[in-house]
Amino acid sequence: MVCIAPVTKEASGPASHATIPATSSGFPCRLIAMKLYISSFIGPSSGLMSVSMGPGCTTFIVISHLRGGVGGEVYKDSLAFSGNYYFPLTGWKTSAAHEFHDERPAYGFDLRTKGMFPDFPWFSGELTYEQYYGDKVDLLGNGTLSRNPRAADAALVWNPVPLLEVRAGYRDAGNGGSQAEGGLRVNYSFGTPLPEQLDYRNVGAPSNTTNRRAFVDRNYDIVMAYREQASKIRITAMPVSGLSGTLVTLMATVDSRYPIEKVEWSGDAELIAGLQLQGSLGSDLILPQLSLTATDEATGSVTAPVVGTEMRARTLCINNMDCTDAFNYQWEISDEMKSWKSVPGATKATWLLPYSLNGESLQNKYIRVRIISD
Known part of the structure; x- marks a missing residue:
């Protein structure tokens, strides 16, 4: 199962380029708002307050701007x-x-x-x-x-x-x-x-x-x-999910005061490779073709698993006998294979890889399993 998280993004800047992550009463008078400009001035000869008002009729007057001066x-x-x-x-x-x-x-x-x-x-x-x-x-x-x-x-x-x-x-x-x-x-x-x-x-x-x-x-x-005024762009994309290799539809909405000149989806390379229309707010996406199970008997680790994959450990004993069930295990994750973090509760031979762990995405993480006891 591949899950793409919903995203709601607000940005300030040029509005021509959006980047979307893939994770009447009959009264004969027009009602207008009149502006009242007041210019106050202090000078050695005299003081003056002048008022300039636009023509029209309205139900209220809005004081818009005040200016001062010395002379x-x-x-x-x-x-x-x-x-x-x-x-x-x-x-x-x-x-x-x-x-x-x-x-x-x-x-x-x-x-x-x-x-x-x-x-x-x-x-x-x-x-x-x-x-x-x-x-x-x-x-x-x-x-x-x-x-x-x-x-x-x-x-x-x-x-x-x-x-x-x-x-x-x-x-x-x-x-x-x-x-x-x-x-x-x-x-x-x-x-x-x-x-x-x-x-x-x-x-x-x-x-x-x-x-x-x-x-x-x-x-x-x-x-x-x-x-x-600073441009404001609000981008919203709904979540999608599907099995590996299936076709899903990505759909995003953009709220911007300026016309959008370019749309560009961004995300993991494997995911973006299946995008059908890069410059469109709506596009079909073929989810990556990845194996449902993945093991590495030599090092006990695997990279780039797909969320929803069932991770399975296998242990061989003397004469290549499968003795997987005879041991307890600990599943661990890492960013660069230098330091490993244990996954709480993942102590069996199989582990269903979730979308995230403690709020952190597990996409493109290194996964390994250790034998901790028999």
Whole structure:
């Protein structure tokens, strides 16, 4: 009898190679989970908490990511220089944007320059340099992942009235892509009558006083970093048994998030030699043709027995008389024929070789028998 033990195996690593041992309510709104991004910032000019929320409707809101930052600004009337450093406040979470990836806010910094012509206070310009760190970072939010990406930005800002700011710019992130930007910002000043905020004549060049009350310029969009999730493979094979030389069917199942590109069965050489389809999860197997009994009168040992084999000792006395039953025996096993272990209870002339002993497989073990008494 040949027995192949069931196997359940979990592994982490590349999922392209598996090795299998042979031993509706009518509501007109799509329910989606909105992400809430909170970016908290501390700077010498002021503090800011900005909230950006995806459109849609849902029964709950999930706070996904938190980002922090520190920044500073140096200014002189119509010219200002600022810098910011960003860092994540939340850890890695499963990403909805990239399959099989985790995401979190990326580490990074930016340097910004903003200037204005005093004689033309309606127009100003901005230059920005950005650098973020990580193996997979989506700097522009366009789905392109780059390693330690950097970008250069240029923008022109028009203030037709104090209340409104129209912005147009361009960002170049090299391998991460590029994009044109445009936007409208409302700068409402509490305590100032609305007609004054809509009067173009009130647009003036910034001063040290106005700069002191302004927010530090920064990137209000959270730049995300990604990492690929570790692949997990679960392999399960059912046990099979059969007599020597018979045909049995091996069948395994593989649970993997990635497609399996190659299947390879492994095991004892004698066993694998009878495999009919090496690259298939299901394959017929011809069990090895081995003798049902095995003796070695010269050394009293035998190698590579098949589990289920009845081991038999034979003792010859004077004139080649069979006197096997006149003695007591001790069956022993060994890995390399250097040290032998006695099999408890195996003290008769015959011994049915089990599949395992004390949890250890007996396949391909050395077997011997000794006479211990008469």
